[in-house]
Amino acid sequence: MVDLSVEIGNLHLKNPIMPASGTFGPELSNVMDINLLGALVAKSITRDFQPGNPTPRVAETDSGMLNSIGIPSKGIEEFLKTTVREYSNFKSPVVASISAHSEAEFAYMTNALSIEQISAIELNISCPNLEAGGKSFALDSNLTEKVVKVAKNNSKKPIWVKLSPNVTDISEIAIAAENGGADALVVANTLLGMAVDSENFRAVLGTTTGGLSGRAVKPIILRMVKECYHSISIPVIGCGGISNATDVVEFMLVGASAVQVGTVTFEHPAAMETIINDLPIWCKRKNIKRIADVIGAITFPDREISGVMEGIR
Ligand SMILES: Cc1cc2nc3c(=O)[nH]c(=O)nc-3n(C[C@H](O)[C@H](O)[C@H](O)COP(=O)(O)O)c2cc1C
Numbered sequence: 414m415v416d417l418s419v420e421i422g423n424l425h426l427k428n429p430i431m432p433a434s435g436t437f438g439p440e441l442s443n444v445m446d447i448n449l450l451g452a453l454v455a456k457s458i459t460r461d462f463q464p465g466n467p468t469p470r471v472a473e474t475d476s477g478m479l480n481s482i483g484i485p486s487k488g489i490e491e492f493l494k495t496t497v498r499e500y501s502n503f504k505s506p507v508v509a510s511i512s513a514h515s516e517a518e519f520a521y522m523t524n525a526l527s528i529e530q531i532s533a534i535e536l537n538i539s540c541p542n543l544e545a546g547g548k549s550f551a552l553d554s555n556l557t558e559k560v561v562k563v564a565k566n567n568s569k570k571p572i573w574v575k576l577s578p579n580v581t582d583i584s585e586i587a588i589a590a591e592n593g594g595a596d597a598l599v600v601a602n603t604l605l606g607m608a609v610d611s612e613n614f615r616a617v618l619g620t621t622t623g624g625l626s627g628r629a630v631k632p633i634i635l636r637m638v639k640e641c642y643h644s645i646s647i648p649v650i651g652c653g654g655i656s657n658a659t660d661v662v663e664f665m666l667v668g669a670s671a672v673q674v675g676t677v678t679f680e681h682p683a684a685m686e687t688i689i690n691d692l693p694i695w696c697k698r699k700n701i702k703r704i705a706d707v708i709g710a711i712t713f714p715d716r717e718i719s720g721v722m723e724g725i726r
Contacts, residue, residue, distance in 0.1 A: 415693040416703040419671050421648045422596040426451035433652050433675030434510040445686035448504045457510040457537045459486040460518050467619035472608040477627030481620040484512045497530050506532035514543040516563040523568035533571040539602045551577035554589035561593025571596035579605050583637045584644035597648040600638050627676035628654045642668025658691035666711040
């Protein structure tokens with residue numbers, strides 16, 4: 414039997430597959446066995462109620478989708494009362510995802526979520542810091558390090574930090590998150606894009622721009638996972654365009670310890686179960702007994718070439 418288990422710090426996952434925040438709900442139990450999942454990542458919540466963005470909030474693109482859902486949230490009290498209870502009915506560890514507009518709000522929520530039913534807290538830092546002129550935490554290494562430190566100091570739970578891909582140098586932000594005390598990184602959130610309605614001379618999305626996800630982003634996020642893996646020593650969780658078991662293996666080869674699966678679920682609601690069933694088939698074909706052995710196992714042609722060149726010289 415193939416061992417699909419992986420470790421994210423101290424957290425043991427029976428397999429590396431979990432949903433990406435905002436793309437999962439318990440209603441998926443109508444089409445798949447949720448208990449098969451390595452972990453359950455909830456939709457991001459905010460401390461207080463907020464309504465989310467104006468409509469239209471989604472647009473289909475070539476090989477992907479754009480969304481500008483924002484974070485419609487009933488607030489943390491409601492999350493603790495209802496969602497946590499609902500998710501705790503399943504056997505997989507529950508990961509809460511939080512979004513906030515200040516360090517103090519992040520601290521308040523990481524503290525409030527340090528409860529038995531929550532196994533880890535994911536910081537969605539792709540949100541404006543209203544105390545830094547509205548600049549997104551995730552786009553600035555100083556803001557990232559500070560907010561992670563504050564969140565970590567106010568929590569008893571592992572802190573996963575979800576990075577934004579909308580930066581020039583992702584490894585700089587990854588290092589900042591690690592320095593702040595992150596236990597793992599999720600790489601990454603959506604890529605900023607837009608869609609145009611040429612018939613009506615209008616932007617399609619209610620917020621004009623939105624986040625691109627799905628197959629279209631996979632090569633970019635693979636490259637970012639590789640860069641993060643080589644810059645830091647905490648686990649990296651890959652997220653972006655993963656649609657099948659081969660994609661999972663590709664992310665693990667470049668250094669992901671686990672993955673999150675999002676947009677493909679809208680296309681094939683049982684995709685995560687299919688992936689979990691297909692992974693051992695790939696492992697058997699390659700004679701791999703532990704999926705964890707695949708993490709970071711890629712070799713790079715450019716390095717091989719330079720090695721050969723060194724030999725020639
Ligand atoms: C409809 C939708 C809602 C999302 N909501 C959230 C969210 O609440 N919090 C978050 O961190 N990411 C959110 N994301 C981003 C996903 O978690 C994920 O990072 C992104 O979609 C890339 O993965 P994918 O290509 O597999 O979808 C959302 C994505 C989509 C498509």
